[in-house]
Amino acid sequence: xxxxxxxxxxxxxxxxxxxxxxxxxxxxxxxxxxxxxxxxxxxxxxxxxxxxxxxxxxxxxxxxxxxxxxxxxxxxxxxxxxxxxxxxxxxxxxxxxxxxxxxxxxxxxxxxxxxxxxxxxxxxxxxxxxxxxxxxxxxxxxxxxxxxxxxxxxxxxxxxxxxxxxxxxxxxxxxxxxxxxxxxxxxxxxxxxxxxxxxxxxxxxxxxxxxxxxxxxxxxxxxxxxxxxxxxxxxxxxxxxxxxxxxxxxxxxxxxxxxxxxxxxxxxxxxxxxxxxxxxxxxxxxxxxxxxxxxxxxxxxxxxxxxxxxxxxxxxxxxxxxxxxxxxxxxxxxxxxxxxxxxxxxxxxxxxxxxxxxxxxxxxxxxxxxxxxxxxxxxxxx
Amino acid sequence: xxxxxxxxxxxxxxxxxxxxxxxxxxxxxxxxxxxxxxxxxxxxxxxxxxxxxxxxxxxxxxxxxxxxxxxxxxxxxxxxxxxxxxxxxxxxxxxxxxxxxxxxxxxxxxxxxxxxxxxxxxxxxxxxxxxxxxxxxxxxxxxxxxxxxxxxxxxxxxxxxxxxxxxxxxxxxxxxxxxxxxxxxxxxxxxxxxxxxxxxxxxxxxxxxxxxxxxxxxxxxxxxxxxxxxxxxxxxxxxxxxxxxxxxxxxxxxxxxxxxxxx
Numbered sequence: 322x323x324x325x326x327x328x329x330x331x332x333x334x335x336x337x338x339x340x341x342x343x344x345x346x347x348x349x350x351x352x353x354x355x356x357x358x359x360x361x362x363x364x365x366x367x368x369x370x371x372x373x374x375x376x377x378x379x380x381x382x383x384x385x386x387x388x389x390x391x392x393x394x395x396x397x398x399x400x401x402x403x404x405x406x407x408x409x410x411x412x413x414x415x416x417x418x419x420x421x422x423x424x425x426x427x428x429x430x431x432x433x434x435x436x437x438x439x440x441x442x443x444x445x446x447x448x449x450x451x452x453x454x455x456x457x458x459x460x461x462x463x464x465x466x467x468x469x470x471x472x473x474x475x476x477x478x479x480x481x482x483x484x485x486x487x488x489x490x491x492x493x494x495x496x497x498x499x500x501x502x503x504x505x506x507x508x509x510x511x512x513x514x515x516x517x518x519x520x521x522x523x524x525x526x527x528x529x530x531x532x533x534x535x536x537x538x539x540x541x542x543x544x545x546x547x548x549x550x551x552x553x554x555x556x557x558x559x560x561x562x563x564x565x566x567x568x569x570x571x572x573x574x575x576x577x578x579x580x581x582x583x584x585x586x587x588x589x590x591x592x593x594x595x596x597x598x599x600x601x602x603x604x605x606x607x608x609x610x611x612x613x614x615x616x617x618x619x620x621x622x623x624x625x626x627x628x629x630x631x632x633x634x635x636x637x638x639x640x641x642x643x644x645x646x647x648x649x650x651x652x653x654x655x656x657x658x659x660x661x662x663x664x665x666x667x668x669x670x671x672x673x674x675x676x677x678x679x680x681x682x683x684x685x686x687x688x689x690x691x692x693x694x695x696x697x698x699x700x701x702x703x
Numbered sequence: 704x705x706x707x708x709x710x711x712x713x714x715x716x717x718x719x720x721x722x723x724x725x726x727x728x729x730x731x732x733x734x735x736x737x738x739x740x741x742x743x744x745x746x747x748x749x750x751x752x753x754x755x756x757x758x759x760x761x762x763x764x765x766x767x768x769x770x771x772x773x774x775x776x777x778x779x780x781x782x783x784x785x786x787x788x789x790x791x792x793x794x795x796x797x798x799x800x801x802x803x804x805x806x807x808x809x810x811x812x813x814x815x816x817x818x819x820x821x822x823x824x825x826x827x828x829x830x831x832x833x834x835x836x837x838x839x840x841x842x843x844x845x846x847x848x849x850x851x852x853x854x855x856x857x858x859x860x861x862x863x864x865x866x867x868x869x870x871x872x873x874x875x876x877x878x879x880x881x882x883x884x885x886x887x888x889x890x891x892x893x894x895x896x897x898x899x900x901x902x903x904x905x906x907x908x909x910x911x912x913x914x915x916x917x918x919x920x921x922x923x924x925x926x927x928x929x930x931x932x933x934x935x936x937x938x939x940x941x942x943x944x945x946x947x948x949x950x951x952x953x954x955x956x957x958x959x960x961x962x963x964x965x966x
Contacts, residue, residue, distance in 0.1 A: 377915040420767070553888045555768050556878035587917035587950040588891050588960075596963050597881065661912060669907050700909035700925055 324679050327646040328635050332679070333627045334672035343387040344630050347623025348380070348615055348664075355388055356397060358578070358608060362540045363401045368570050368577040370605045374584075374591055375612025378665025381582040384612070385411050385544040398539065407540035408527060414547040419494065421558050422565045426516040427493050429543070435489040438523070439477040445526045445537050446478045452533040460529060464522040464572075470515060472506050474522065492519070513565050521572035528576035540576045548581040551597045552589050563598045570605050614662040621656060623664070624671060646678060647671075650689030658692075658701040673699045711826070712740035713819045715834040716751035716811045718858050719744065720759070721886045723779055724769055727862055727879045728871040733783055735865050740831065742787045743822065745814040749784050756780070759890070766889055768882075793817040796824075803849070805842050812839040816846060823852030831856050835887070835955045837948050857955075858883050859962035873966060880963045887959065891950045898942045901935065919947040 324331055345352055358371055373381050387393055394406035410432045415424035430438060449456040457478070465471045476488050487504055490496040496509055510519060530536040551559055569579065583594060595603045615623060625643045627633075638645050644652050651674070656662075659670050677695065678684045692701070714722070714736070722732040736742055756776065763769045769776065796817035805813060812834065819830040830853035834840050840855045847853045859880050866876030895914070902908040910929075913922035926939045950956050 377912060553766055553885055553892060555766075555885050556881035558767055559881055559885075560878060586915060587946070588888055588956045593960060596877075596960070661916065663912070665907075666909065666912060669904075669909070697928065 324675070325635055326685050327675065327679060328638065329628070329646075329675070330633055330635055332672055332675050333630055333633045334668040334675065342390055342392055343383060345387050345393075346626035346630060347619055349619075349622075351380070351384070351610075351612065354610055355384060358610070359388060359394070359397050359407070359542070360401050362542065362576075362578040363398060363403050363407065366575045368574050369579075369607035370566070370570060370602070371578060371580045372594070372606050372609045373580055373582045373612060374609060376614075376661065376663060377584050377586070378661070378663035379584075379612035379614070380664045381584065381612055382546050383664065385546055385580065385582055389542065389544050394542075403539045405536075405538055407542050408538040409542040409544065411544045411546065414545060414550040415562075421554055421562045422513050422516055423494060423511070425545075425562070425565065426520055429520055430492050435477075435485055435492065438492075439480065439485065439488075441527060441537065442474065442478050442523065443480055445529070448534055448537065449526075449529065452531070456534075457526075460526060461522065464525045465518055467515070467518060469507050470510055470518050470522070472504070473510065473519070476504055476506075513561055514568065517565055517568040517572060521569060524573045524577055525575075536576075540578065541573075542578050542580065544580045544582065546582045548583045548594075549586055549589050552593070559597045560599075563602050566598070567601050567605070570602075615664075617656050617662075620659075620662055620667060621652060623667065624652060624656075627671075646685060647674070647687045648689060651687045651692045654689045654692040654696075655701065658696060660702060670699050670701065709739065709741040710831055711743060711819075711822050711828055712736060712831040712833060713743050713745070713815050713822070714748070715815045715832075715836065715839065716748045716755055718833045718835050719748065720752050720755055721835075721858060721883055723776065723783070724763075724886070725858070725862065725879050725882045727865045728869050728875060732858065732862060732865070732879075736833075736861070737783065737787070739865075743789045743818060744784050744787045745793075745811070745818050746788060746790050747814040748811045749780075749788060751809075751811040752780060753777075759893075762889055762893055763886070766885070768885055768889065789818060791818065791821060793821055796820045799850075800846065803842075803846050805846065808839055808842065812836060812843075815839075816843045819843070819853045820846065820850060823850075829853050833858065833861065835859075835959070837954050837958065857958055857962070859959045863962060863966070877963065877966055880959060880966070884956065884959050884963065887949060887956050891946065891956065894942060894946050894949065898939070898946065901939050901942065903929065903931070914943060914946055917947075917951060919943055919951060 362369070373384065375381055389409040389411040391406060394409055398404070398406040410429055412425065412428040412432065415421040415428060433441065446457040449460065461471050461474055465474065473488060473491060476484055484504060487496065487500040490500050491504065491506065491509065494509070494511065501507070501509065510516060524541045527537045528539070528541060551562060554562065566579065570577070583591070585591065628645070629638055629643055655670055659666060674687045674692065674695070678687055719733070722736060725732045727735060756773070760773050793814060797813060799820065800813055800817055805816065815832055815834065819832045822828065822830045832843050832853055832855050834843065834855065835857050840857070844855050847855065862879045862883065863876060865871070866879065898914065899905045899911060902910055910922050910925045913925060922943050923940055926936060926943065929936065931939070948954055
């Protein structure tokens with residue numbers, strides 16, 4: 322594709338969130354609501370559940386990836402006067418091959434990797450024990466309760482590289498009897514409660530603070546995408562997942578924010594979520610963030626920002642020419658006809674026209690006439 | 704314990720298939736049905752469930768909805784249906800149904816409604832027809848009303864019925880209905896996957912967005928406008944109809960969800 326002739330290095334309208342550092346364009350109100358929620362998580366202590374909901378393509382996955390990125394969190398932490406950014410995890414709704422709860426735990430630990438998980442725990446131990454000898458062990462006992470689970474943490478902070486693979490297998494549920502024997506652990510952690518304890522103990526240790534101890538991280542953010550998939554699990558799995566979320570909040574009562582991304586589907590509306598999660602979890606939801614369709618002026622702002630986002634332009638667009646290669650009439654025609662006005666749909670349509678001119682010789686502008694001419698092909702109402 | 708004059712109950716293939724995997728108070732719905740009703744399963748339904756099971760099983764297994772092997776499930780089906788299979792000639796009743804505009808229903812559904820009418824005529828009883836298919840239930844209701852031969856029930860109704868009669872704790876009844884729902888939700892997702900595969904641009908097609916927003920009428924209009932061969936357009940339109948039947952406002956999933964909300 323020849324985007325250069327359009328004064329573009331690439332097509333910015335990827336129809337699904339791209340890999341790499343995500344950028345945010347348009348929809349300032351939504352961004353501000355989410356930023357405010359993240360700031361609250363840094364300025365207050367209670368753990369909270371946040372429900373992000375909207376239609377398919379309304380930008381929930383993008384928001385999760387954007388706000389789970391270290392760069393975005395550093396900026397928010399800086400604005401709040403907090404030295405370290407929160408520790409954020411973006412995980413997809415767990416698959417069920419080995420149970421939803423088990424897979425969710427594996428996803429969280431997998432985001433660290435065993436080496437990083439161990440290293441963070443070692444940092445937490447060093448900081449805690451520096452303040453008071455044996456504090457780590459005391460906190461571990463308080464958070465973990467179960468002696469066999471405590472052994473796993475003790476092995477992790479020992480820092481013995483020979484044990485790391487074995488502990489990894491224990492954490493990911495693949496341990497053999499020989500692994501358990503070598504680590505001197507009497508049983509596999511495999512119940513909902515065990516898995517929850519492992520995750521919450523780590524979260525509690527990472528965020529512990531006192532007069533003498535600064536927290537390793539100010540807060541933990543857990544983004545679970547595609548949460549609407551809960552309806553396709555069996556009733557038993559749904560209950561296990563709901564119990565897991567409830568226990569996660571109860572065992573980690575401070576500094577944790579869980580964001581559930583929920584897409585409305587024909588088979589599931591927002592009120593139906595309570596059928597699966599039950600009152601106990603629903604009552605713990607502190608905020609519901611609706612991902613609404615942007616209004617027409619917001620759509621224009623979104624398109625303008627996308628076309629001029631960092632690294633996209635070959636040369637900065639001149640004043641009054643920010644929509645290049647789209648004519649004003651073309652943008653107006655698309656904004657008027659596009660439905661639904663979700664970011665995904667906008668990306669599809671603008672991407673279609675960009676690729677059309679990029680692949681056509683001697684055409685460098687997208688006019689209103691051209692939009693109308695090809696409207697049928699991309700499903701725009703005429 | 705079956706009542707001395709248990710009511711006749713005719714089951715369609717999808718409802719029968721799922722009844723083996725939904726438990727109320729620790730007992731499979733299929734067993735409760737067998738114990739409390741005079742269950743009749745037409746031969747064409749038995750043929751259908753073999754076919755449907757083979758297609759649905761891998762997905763059920765992947766999603767953790769069943770843990771048994773396919774052969775085990777087949778054995779259970781065979782043992783259960785062996786005493787309930789019915790080969791009655793239904794030509795006369797089927798002719799009546801054709802005149803009532805039920806010709807477009809599947810063979811199994813037509814056989815069920817015809818069997819219900821035949822049983823009612825033969826034994827002077829009201830029969831029950833268990834189906835979760837919305838279209839079939841609507842058409843059957845009209846026929847039953849006209850000829851006064853029976854009633855239509857859905858699986859979610861029966862789960863509630865048995866749960867309430869046997870004082871099963873509410874969370875267990877709730878879980879049983881959610882189990883049933885998860886089978887239909889998975890069927891919906893499978894249809895959606897098929898639809899995406901057939902659509903030009905797949906998931907990025909605007910038609911996909913319309914279907915996901917339950918705007919089935921506009922989705923079908925858009926399919927009609929697509930530059931596609933009839934060989935591709937017709938299956939696409941049929942798939943959208945299937946999704947609507949399963950997930951639309953008046954649909955299998957819609958009804959089951961409403962039952963769940965009533966609990």
